Amino acid sequence: MPELIEMTPFPLSMLRKRTKLKPDPFSRLRSWTSLALYLAIAVSLTTLAADQPDDAKALQGTWLPVKAEFAGQPVSDAVLKVISLKLDGGKYEVFVGEEPDRGTYTIDSTIRPKGMTISGTEGPNKGKTIPAIYELTGATLRICYELAGTKRPTEFETRAGTKLYLVTYNRKKQ
Numbered sequence: 001m002p003e004l005i006e007m008t009p010f011p012l013s014m015l016r017k018r019t020k021l022k023p024d025p026f027s028r029l030r031s032w033t034s035l036a037l038y039l040a041i042a043v044s045l046t047t048l049a050a051d052q053p054d055d056a057k058a059l060q061g062t063w064l065p066v067k068a069e070f071a072g073q074p075v076s077d078a079v080l081k082v083i084s085l086k087l088d089g090g091k092y093e094v095f096v097g098e099e100p101d102r103g104t105y106t107i108d109s110t111i112r113p114k115g116m117t118i119s120g121t122e123g124p125n126k127g128k129t130i131p132a133i134y135e136l137t138g139a140t141l142r143i144c145y146e147l148a149g150t151k152r153p154t155e156f157e158t159r160a161g162t163k164l165y166l167v168t169y170n171r172k173k174q
Contacts, residue, residue: 055109055136062086063141063169072160085169092118101125107134115152116143139171 063085068075079096086093087105094101101123108115113133120128131152132145144153147163158164 055107055114056090058136059087059107059134059141060089062172064172065167066170068165068167069158070165071162072158084172094123099123113154113156118145141169141171143167143169 065075065080065083065085068080082095082097084095090104090106092103092105101120103118103120103122103125105116105118108117113135116132116134118125118130118132120126120130129149130145130147131149132143133153133156134144135142135156142156143166144156144158145165145167146153147165153164156166158166
């Protein structure tokens with residue numbers, strides 16, 4: 001009979017009331033065990049999140065491009081040599097030769113791939129919002145920008161006929 005009761009779709013407490021079964025002596029123990037398990041999982045997730053490096057701080061600094069492609073085509077080394085990117089406290093500054101482009105950026109390191117939103121405040125991108133994704137590994141930063149401003153890229157690649165711009169930067173050595 002106990003096997004049949006355990007297999008019913010009704011809560012056991014309802015069946016116990018209707019059938020006058022004795023209360024399960026382990027029900028409180030199961031409740032406490034479940035609570036302890038949920039708390040352990042919550043603490044573990046919090047610890048994991050705290051152990052991950054703070055991308056906002058790690059992104060800060062000056063970055064130099066070492067490889068780039070736009071719409072499926074490689075960017076020449078001559079062009080890469082005149083570009084620099086500086087990220088500092090939510091503000092960016094890009095120089096292409098002597099021409100500056102400045103603005104702000106926000107990151108979302110909780111999504112995969114990690115997201116970045118760039119907002120131009122002065123220079124050629126003034127008034128534009130550029131969605132991007134990024135990957136930070138040590139002293140290497142990869143960013144894939146969607147220069148059309150339509151939607152965030154989903155992978156680190158470019159294709160002909162798009163305005164995807166993929167850049168691999170190395171941190172400038174001080």
